Amino acid sequence: MKLIGSTASPFVRKVRVVLAEKKLDCEFELEDVWSAETAIHLANPLGQVPCLVMEDGSSMYDSRVIAEYLDTLTPVCKLLPPNGRDRADVKVWEALSDGVADAAVLVRLEKTLRPAEQQSVAWIERQMGKVxxxxxxMSANLGESPFCKGNHYTLADVAVGCTLGWLLFRFPEIDWRGDYANLARLFDKLSERPSFKESVPQ
Structure with a gap:
């Protein structure tokens, strides 16, 4: 397998963390989708990363799809419950976390790709409201639990940790650590895991 992605993307990081936790070997190929020379469309017609290229040359895209697939490849560090409400709860956590990251990414793109006079203040405020x-x-649902879903480390924690890390990287002005002490505690605990240490956004 080969993972195409960037070291800055929270979605790519999520897949990299899953690969590390599952102890799966996978080549990592850096790709700048904003470069004029990008070839990402050859693997993903949507032009996005992460993109997982399989042994047979076929591609899998969207971090949620990739992460769920990778969890089926080995019983090591199961990140998703097998079925039922518990599994759905973890997937809702992942969707919430990814949604926060999506909204923040849209703000960053608006501010970096558009000239100041063309930027929409209303659009930025709408997306920041989602963040x-x-x-x-996230904070309310976490409460005083040690992990997002009860007492077990799951894909929910991977997703939340990657989103919080990306906010620290790209939006240091958002003081979520000061506002939500429980999220800060969770993030600090996750940051001690080798999978997170090896994939800090750059």
Whole structure:
């Protein structure tokens, strides 16, 4: 397998963390999708990373699809419950976390790709509203639990940790650590895992 991605993307990092936790060997190929020379469309017609190229040359894309697939390849560090409400709860955590990251990415693109006079303040405020609302719900749902889903490390924690790390990287002005002490505790604990140490955004 080969993972195509960037070291800055929270979605690519999520897949890299899953690969490390599952102890799966996978080549990592750096790709800048914004470069004029990018060839990402040859593997993913949507032009996005992460993209997992399989042994038979076929491609798998979207971090949620890839992460779920990788969890089936080995029983090492199972990240998703087998079925039922528990599995759905973990997937909702992942969707919430990815949604916060998606909204923040849209803000970054608006501010970096558009000239200042063309930027939409209303659009930026709308997306930032999603970021702050999502963080508040994450904190409320986490409560005093050691992990997002009870007492077990799951894909929910991987997704949340990658999103929080990316916010620190790209939006240091958002003081989620000061606002949500429980998220800060969770993030600090996750950051001690080798899989997170080896994939810090750059």
């Amino acid at each position: 702050h609302a999502g963080l508040a719900v």
